[in-house]
Amino acid sequence: MLNDTTSSDVLTVDRNATLTLGTDALIVLDEGLRDRRRAATNCCGLLPGRGGSKTTRAIPFYHVLWAEVVDFNVTIRYARLTGKKSCRVGTVSYGVADKAHAEPWVERLLRKAYPAGTQRRRRFKVLINPFGGQGYALKLWEEEVEAVFAAAGCVVDVERTAYRGHAVEIAEKIDVDAYDVVACASGDGLPHEVFNGLAKRADAGRALRRLAVVQIPCGSGNAMSLNLNGTDSPSLAALAIVKGERTPLDLVAITQGREKYYSFLSQAIGIVAESDLGTESLRWMGSLRFTWGILVRLLSKTLYPVELSVVLDSDDKRGMKEAYRQAVSEHQAAKSKQLPSSTHADSDSDHHEDPTDETPPSPEPTLQYGTIASPLHPAFQTHDLPTLGNFYVGNMCWMSPDACFFATARPADGKMDMINISGTIPRATGLRMLATAGDGTLIDFPEVSYRKVLAYRVTPRMHATPSKSRGLISVDGERVPFEPFQAEVVRGLGTVLSRRVALYEFDGVEV
Numbered sequence: 001m002l003n004d005t006t007s008s009d010v011l012t013v014d015r016n017a018t019l020t021l022g023t024d025a026l027i028v029l030d031e032g033l034r035d036r037r038r039a040a041t042n043c044c045g046l047l048p049g050r051g052g053s054k055t056t057r058a059i060p061f062y063h064v065l066w067a068e069v070v071d072f073n074v075t076i077r078y079a080r081l082t083g084k085k086s087c088r089v090g091t092v093s094y095g096v097a098d099k100a101h102a103e104p105w106v107e108r109l110l111r112k113a114y115p116a117g118t119q120r121r122r123r124f125k126v127l128i129n130p131f132g133g134q135g136y137a138l139k140l141w142e143e144e145v146e147a148v149f150a151a152a153g154c155v156v157d158v159e160r161t162a163y164r165g166h167a168v169e170i171a172e173k174i175d176v177d178a179y180d181v182v183a184c185a186s187g188d189g190l191p192h193e194v195f196n197g198l199a200k201r202a203d204a205g206r207a208l209r210r211l212a213v214v215q216i217p218c219g220s221g222n223a224m225s226l227n228l229n230g231t232d233s234p235s236l237a238a239l240a241i242v243k244g245e246r247t248p249l250d251l252v253a254i255t256q257g258r259e260k261y262y263s264f265l266s267q268a269i270g271i272v273a274e275s276d277l278g279t280e281s282l283r284w285m286g287s288l289r290f291t292w293g294i295l296v297r298l299l300s301k302t303l304y305p306v307e308l309s310v311v312l313d314s315d316d317k318r319g320m321k322e323a324y325r326q327a328v329s330e331h332q333a334a335k336s337k338q339l340p341s342s343t344h345a346d347s348d349s350d351h352h353e354d355p356t357d358e359t360p361p362s363p364e365p366t367l368q369y370g371t372i373a374s375p376l377h378p379a380f381q382t383h384d385l386p387t388l389g390n391f392y393v394g395n396m397c398w399m400s401p402d403a404c405f406f407a408t409a410r411p412a413d414g415k416m417d418m419i420n421i422s423g424t425i426p427r428a429t430g431l432r433m434l435a436t437a438g439d440g441t442l443i444d445f446p447e448v449s450y451r452k453v454l455a456y457r458v459t460p461r462m463h464a465t466p467s468k469s470r471g472l473i474s475v476d477g478e479r480v481p482f483e484p485f486q487a488e489v490v491r492g493l494g495t496v497l498s499r500r501v502a503l504y505e506f507d508g509v510e511v
């Protein structure tokens, strides 16, 4: 961690301590700390273990939230991990004699803490759904998130949503130049509304590129945060958001009846839709309710017949996995080649990035394959699927903490990942699929049809459902009418924040 340090990397501070900019962390060496800790320990009558006190601390640059020199004091605020699933704000503060040396050192630290692609002191519009998840969104915001944003010097403007659809209205009217990010302290429902509010504007194209939409996970479904922040912990998500890079995200344009709206996460008919929407009474179970819902329906072998037309990109599973691995290699190569952050001009101040300064306001894009009301475009291939059990289309990998359905999904590959599974597969096979849902291997089951598609039209055959009841269709976890709809992916139309940009957070899963 201390490789190749030069004297300009080292800041000597009071109490004979030094702060050194290492390769990937700030090293705090403080001999006095040991003595102070000993004194404190002895005060309590407990003798310290011999030589056990640490005098060196490494704070990864990723965890450094802010640093400044004020009145001959250097203060560094950072995210201190308090277990695997949370962090709190920690502070390091020392006196400095040589302010002229300390100020450029702090600037060097900030450049490492906020490398190219990130932005200091973002301006946030924070939307809180007070009824999200089990009703703790406001508490989670106040107790776990607000302090992280404040420590990073971010500017926040908080508003609670008061009714269903409120976030659509807020996004439709928001001053897109006054904020950098809309952060939803909610489940996946609020980000869905925000994308749709932005898409309704006369300047939709610019608004969707200008404002990043992020999720602070406070709902019962927190897929957006799992995929982009790599966590469903509110405090760790806050850190990921503060440090996230602007990332284009494919949005899926859906036309149904006279409606047109956008999906950022998923569309489902059959077992998944029923497990999500049909288990509202089990909210107390948290994300487990989805698994429970799937299990119950799997065992009953329910069929959900549809007619399906697709504009196919690929049905070659091996090729899809190879393309995904290629994207991983490219990402790793790009990271290792990245210029030292201190040489990047765009990360050296708190200026507010505007990727759309040169972009004239534009309406939302026109669709290549028409709408549900148009005659079927010749690029579609149509199949009747009388025994379908699961129709699931995803734009992200993880749908819940233990379910990675779409192993090869990438944020802006311009394709939707589509899964079809027959409802007639043996129960034992269904259970094996469920048991391995967390390791991304669903694609490998021969019983699973896994395709990359550019567009599709699906017509559910409601008269054929065994229960004679109308079925359920879920878009981003929200219920929509049980009627035919058409979907088309619009590459990179939305903007989010993420650590990897070209890939979702996908540790521990081999594709």
Ligand SMILES: Nc1ncnc2c1ncn2[C@@H]1O[C@H](COP(=O)(O)OP(=O)(O)OP(=O)(O)O)[C@@H](O)[C@H]1O
Binding pocket: 129, 130, 131, 132, 133, 134, 161, 162, 163, 164, 165, 166, 185, 186, 187, 188, 189, 190, 193, 218, 219, 220, 221, 222, 477, 478
């Ligand atoms: N004050 C409010 N009262 C009622 N509904 C609201 C309010 N604010 C937001 N909503 C709606 O709650 C819905 C679900 O929100 P969200 O996704 O944040 O929570 P969730 O717990 O994950 O919910 P779900 O599991 O139903 O998706 C959204 O459709 C949103 O419009």
